Amino acid sequence: MNGAFNSPGDISSGVAEQAVSWLVEMQEGPLSPRRQHAWEHWLQAHSEHQRAWEHIQRINQRLRGLSSPLAHAALNAPQSRSRRQALKLLLLLGAGSALTYGLRDQLPITPLMADYSSPVGQRRKLHLQDGSQIHLNTASAVDVRFDAQRRVIRLLEGEMLLTAAQDARPLQVLTDHGSVQPQVARLNVRQFADRTELAVFDGQVALAPTAHSGSPLRVSAHQQLRFNRQAWTTPRPLDASSGAWADGILVAAHMRLGDFLAELGRYRRGQLNCDPKVADLLISGTYPVDDSERVLDLLAVSLPVRVKRFTRYWVTVEAKA
Template sequence: MNEARTFSPQVAEQAVQWWLELQDGALDPRQQQAWQRWLHADGEHRRAWEHMQKVNQQFAGLPGPLAQATVGAPHSPGRRRALKALLLLGMAGATTLALRQQHWLPPLVADYRSPLGQRRQLQLDDGSRIHLNTTSAVDVRFDASQRLIHLLEGEIMLTAGVDARPLRISTDQGLVTTERGQVNVRQMLNSTWVQALHGAVAIQPAAVQGTPLRLADGQQVEFERQRVNPARPLDANSGAWVDGMLIAAHMRLGDFLAEVGRYRRGQLDCDASVANLLLSGSFPLGNTESILDSLEAALPVKVRRFTRYWVTVQARV
């Protein structure tokens, strides 16, 4: 496959969302403009859209009822979800490289996973507790010599149970080991973010030999396969998601919206002119629409909703 022709899973989902919007009926002029802006904003978007059309044509060739279920306009939430899942799997044919790198399909068959916008808590056989954040997935592999948790995507908070076997979290970038502490681990696109909430942890990047880095209680760090960034103290938002909260302490609006976007479908954009505005406060993650509404009262911004899945925060004029 020609790597230049691939596109990311995020862009694939955006293409599917726009296709579903068009299937629901004609877009009004503002929505039409928003779709056109998305389509022409990047060559990656155009490649995804062209492949989306090919996938749709392939589904049209399916036999009888299956063709009707996949291509027909989605008139119910359940039918819409099923159609979206089929389309995303069809899109996967053009994103093999990206899907392999980001574990986009393995989480579908993971031991434990949480859907977008929801959190999940579970207890393992050794007494350890795991909280899964939005769109997260793990495989658990315990044997006589070790306890291994493979973080396939997303974010977890792990409270280690008492056990003689080492407890390790594996990510794309390496291993995080804890004994009897509490650690928050997030799989980023090309790095892993670790927060030592209680007790020390050890970090071993995948491509680095030698003694693991020790991260002290109350520290956080980001690491890649070949290097570890300098550690720094925990921030105000560390672990707040477990309680369903997003805590901002002089947080850039652009960073804040990136966090909010993890808990909602579609695309949430921040105009560059307001991205550096600072925001403080505590926000319940269970209602992202309420969060967006509150921004207009707290900052000189306007929230523009082009469709259900396309929202942009701009400067108020």
């Protein structure tokens, strides 16, 4: 999308949203005589309404020319609340990359609007134009913005393993909690609601939390740490489990069962619960993230627990009777 999608400055956001609502309603089927009259009354009530209506129709026509899966789904899917919401987001946020980029932090549309994303239970490899590679973990999303001056990768949610290539342009990796500037490096970045976890396998990176006013922290190869918007923890040696997900492996070394199931649950849809009575049991080993059902069966054999499946999407690990 480009700047031509931007709404004129003399159209307020409230009127623009009213125009979108009318258009969405019309696309769901013919208006009743009462609603037709209401639309005509709204349209003639103010010249701003007319400008907004003409503008939103132009945006709608351009969206129909896009090959985006989101645009296709929103414009062509059967009537539903999710379709209506997706179309409204497309029309309102189809306004150009700068507006959309800023609103992503405020609206729950990350997977829909991200440049690249991976669904629950799947991993995805990306090859970028500068030669860098990104490996997305389950339920993850990134934006990539490269221009003549710089390279920016924003981790919107989830986790990624980045192999940064040599390039004259500086590279910046952004999360909700700060920025990481690698040179030629290989690093793992995972974003949580309250923190970001960073592991550096090769090379060196500079870390700058969002609200930290001091000098960036230099993080060397074979180190990992956590940081939030204000500070970072002391770097420590890499764990054996760091980055193992890229090979489809979940590594547990004396890990609490509750924590293990929380990790395993990232790779499957639905709810994977742990009974507090068994949450502190310790588990060690390597487990395939692509076969969580098999892993659950193994737990029932190796630990004093049983797996209670109410449905495929609601599973609880509890104490064995």
